[in-house]
Amino acid sequence: MRRVCLTLPTHRACTGTIGAIAEEAAHGAREFGAEVHLLILDSSPAPVLAGHRRAVAALPAAPGVRVHHLDEDEQQAFLREVADRSGAARPDRLLELMLPDRVSYGACTNRAFLIAQALGCTSVHRRDSDSRYQHAGGEPVFPLHQELTYLGQRADEAGKSVTRSKLPPGSGGRRVAVAGGSFVGEMSVDVAEIRELDPGTYRELVGLSLPEGSPEIWRDHLIDASFRGAGNGTFDGDRTTLAPISPMRVDMCNIGFDHELYGRVPLPPATDTIGSDYFLLHLAHDARLPGLEHNRHIVNFHTEERRTDAGFLAYQVRFAKFLLAKAYLNTVYARTAAAGEALLDAEGRLRAPVVAGFVRDSTGLGRTDVERRLDVVERAYRRLGDRYTTVADTLAERRSGLLDEARDDMAGFAHLMDHWEALTRASAEAGLAVTR
Known part of the structure; x- marks a missing residue:
């Protein structure tokens, strides 16, 4: 039986999302005969965690659905066993990278990848705590349906049932590596406010995320499309495109x-650091791996935490760190784009050591560009004034540490890649007991 992992990483209250994602898991099991492992990776504070425990306990039993709700202690115990099994000389360092003491969009998804390996799953499907499903004809529109239809299928077979195909020549024998949609509804609440307050400053900040030397017309288009998702349309029937998927x-x-x-x-x-978890999308696109883009878009909304002063400051710092990280990431993406299909081995699989080398080389980038970026960001926030001045002050106070972190994050990433094959193998050997 096909096993798949539908995962919800969270660090905030989302009982409604837990109930909704459980319905999506039941749909996948019922419609595809799959064993769906619903994996909730919970880093919430104790009172919120307790509420999530009650919500999980109240979920109706569904044939083919197995539920795993792991708090940070349980995640750490699993990761400790995996790190020790991997034979790494510094297992504690790997544990720090897999379960850091701060929010990490990449690390929480990496944990899902390893646990999926332990469960014997062939795919991982991620949702977020601040998302809901569209409805059509009174029924929820589940993205899992398209993901299970196409993921892992040979592209030439998948091409027989999609709306359109834009596959590069010679890639029909490769497996569909990624299946995804976007979101409709609210764009990022904090970035939206910047755009409303000062469109010029918004374009300056978002422009820092783009590769240096991009043609102005292309830059303008990408800036306009950034953080916007699929707009405000509603689902009116399935449309699918088979092609290397753009991360945008x-x-x-x-x-x-x-x-x-x-x-x-x-x-x-x-x-x-927001946006750091899009790395595999860039990599799959640059390697010309087949992907499936669908229009079963998630409905985006913002939790109350995002509207507090603390939530606002936290998000803005994460946005600033993303713009700093892009100095290094864009260097890597330039090389992966140039390498193209050379990123793949003879069997069409990613050549991980090559990618790790690109990441490691990026850490040799001088600090001049990163410092310039931080100067631009700080000035931009001061120009916006009001509560954005607090963000500027925070960036100034943390300046040296932020510059170091941007470089050290890439070095840590390279270190994790060096050990990833051993970690995935150790995860499969360790296994994970079914909790429900």
């Missing part, structure tokens, strides 16, 4: 990965 076209709250992809390369475990 999908969102990490609405994504599925085949094990042949995440089993070879992890995500950057950078802390407090």
Whole structure:
């Protein structure tokens, strides 16, 4: 029986999302005859965690669905066993990269990848705590349906049933590595406010995420498309495209990965850095791996925590760190784009050591560009004024540490990649007991 992992990483209250994602898991098991492992990776504070425990306990039993709700202590125990089994000389360092003491969008998904390996799953499907499903005809529109239809299928077979195909020549024999959609509804609440307050400053900040030397017309288009998702449309029937997926076209709250992809390369475990978890999407696109883009978009909304002063400051710092990290990531992406299909071995699998080399080389980048970026970001926030001045002050106070972290995050990523194959093998050997 096909086993798949539908995962929800969270660090905040989301009982409604837990109930909704359980319905999606039941749909996958019922419609595809799959064994769906619903994996909730919970880093919430104790009162919120307790509420999540009650919500999970109240979920109705569904044939073919297995539920795992792991708090950080339980995750750490699993990761400790895996790190020790891997034979790494510094297992504690790997544990730090897999379960850091701060928010890490890449690390939480990496944990899902390893636990999926332990459960014998062939794919991982990620959702987020601040997302809901569209409805059509009174029924929820589950992205899992398209993900299970196409992930892992040979591209030439998948091409027989999609709406359109834009596969590169010669890639029909490769497996569909990624399946994803975007979101509809609210764009990022904090970035949206910047755009409303000062469109010029918004374009300056978002422009820092793009590769240096990009043509102005292309830059303008990408800036306009950034953080916007699929707009405000509603689902009116399935449309699917088979092609290498642009990371701009999908969102990490609405994504599925085949094990042949995440089993070879992890995500950057950078802390407090939005966008760092899109690395595999860039890699799959640049390697010309087949992907499936669908229109079963998630409905985006923002939890109350995002609207507090503390939530606002936390997100803005994560956004600033993303713009610093892009100095290194764009260097890597330039090389992966140039390498193209040379990133793949004869069997069409990613050559992980090559990618690790690109990441390691990026850490030799001088600090001049990163310092310039931080100067631009700080000035931009001061220009916006009001509560953005607090963000600017925070960036100034943390300046040296932020510059060091941007470089050290990439070095940590390279270290994790060096040990990833051993970690995935150790995870499969360790296994994980079914909790329900």
